Amino acid sequence: MKNSSRRGFMGKAFGAVAGVGAVASLYAMKKSWDPLPSVKAAGFTTLDMSAYKENELVTEKWRGKPIFVLKYTADMMASLDEKQKSRTIKIGSSDYMVCLGLCTHLGCIPGYNADEKTFLCACHGGMYDFTGDVTKAPPPRGLDIPPFKIDGEKLVLGEEGPEYKNMKETGVTL
């Protein structure tokens, strides 16, 4: 400090004040780009699971994204292996696949073939089985499972129930 001139000091003082201001305004700018509270609050959807028909894919909507709901037939339930079982949601005596209907490759919507019981993504040729597990690249993993909570016969999307937390811990979904 001894050797610095008064102008040098004023320059540094201004630099310090401007630096604080710049960081503060960057923070404000970052926060202004965040999703709004109203957008976040609209992020819950409740599904009545008793209304679905076996092996008929229904696309619901949650947070603007398509949600695939597929009720398994008895044959489908019988054919499940361990990995497929871990992806399945049990409500009452029925098994369901509930997945985000967006290809994990780049987010296109795969189509369901009810006869072959497979999903095919037309964008880049990725394939999934009826539980949403990946069977053909490029998708890096099976269809993601949205946060859910089982509430009797109902399923609340957007809330994390114990079954979902378990799936997340065991790495079944992200």
Place this chain on the structure above:
Amino acid sequence: MAHFTKATSVHDWLNQRMGIDTVRRVMATEYWIPKNINFLWAMGMVLAITFAMLLVSGIFLLMYYQPNVDLAFDSVNYTIMKEVDFGWLWRHVHGVAASVVFLIIYIHMFTGIYYGSYKKGREMIWISGMLLFVAFSAEAFSGYMLPWGQMSYWAGMVITNLFAGGSLHADGLVEWIRGDYVPAQAFLSRFFMLHVLLIPLAILGLIGLHFGALRIPHVNNQDGEDIDFEAEAAKYKAGDKAGSKVIAFVNDFMSKDMMVVGVYLVFFFYLVFYHYGFAMDPVNFDPADGLKTPAHIYPEWYFLWSYEILRPFSTDIGLMAFAFAQVIFMMLPFLDRSPNTVPASRRGLFRFWFWAMLIDMIVLTAMGKLPPEGAFSTIGLYAALTFIGLWILLPIITMLEKKA
């Protein structure tokens, strides 16, 4: 204080206050351009004129466009196209110019690569030019969102998903960019802001930088000859216009420049009036629907080559290859290790490198448009690998090059 006298004319009045004669001399009549050039040197002016047309047509579109997810589609396809007198003209000029501007940018870039115009003091011209390319790409993408058709929506979905970084799963970043879980109102409003204000401002600033970078090293010429601009300019000013290697930017060079611009504009308006369809994807005439993906999602032609570098690989490797392709052209002045600033035809292996790169990018572009099946996937994969391989080879072959 400066000394002012009673003005003898409006010109003199302004000149005393703003030195307009000096400005004119520095910017135009004594800004020197080599004589030894060809029509490819006019692409800069062609780009400036195209940008001006984008700006003017954009201003008129802006008066009727509604940046609202419920209204945007109709404001473009009904209000502008059917109700506004000559609304179709502004839209077609805007769409065609957005596409053609990339054709000219690519010609401008490959001219620079061929003649070595990124070397020996011209590095900043190249770098500022590549920054302009990035800014124009962002401008094209954000503008593509605005009609809010199926291609707008799904291109927005796929491109913003790239920011998740594959296995990094930065979904929070993607949601932050969109302002929602999916492209919705917040997304459309902010990309509208980017398209009409922030990116155009950046482009204007970068154009200033690009021109400024040109000032000291001057324009390159057909032989890469080191011209002593001061000596040649002195010759020109002394009246030896035939003996001088340079001419004045205005009017000498400009008159030829505008001749090329004239030919270009005939071609341009031919497209606007009779062949605008290539710039208007039919899929984008369906309104955006977040629950229905179009069968094929492909970008506009000018992004196809980099899209094809992304596509043949698994997600993470594809993203890395894509990121590589986006930045590598910027590094060209430093990867070319040869001191020779001459046309590629006089540069040993580089002449083959130049044509191989040009052809590879055309192949990538063609494969990017075709569905990723069978032979097309294989050709696409090899073309993508060739692209990466060529850049790895560049420092080696240019180091081996003999001094010309």
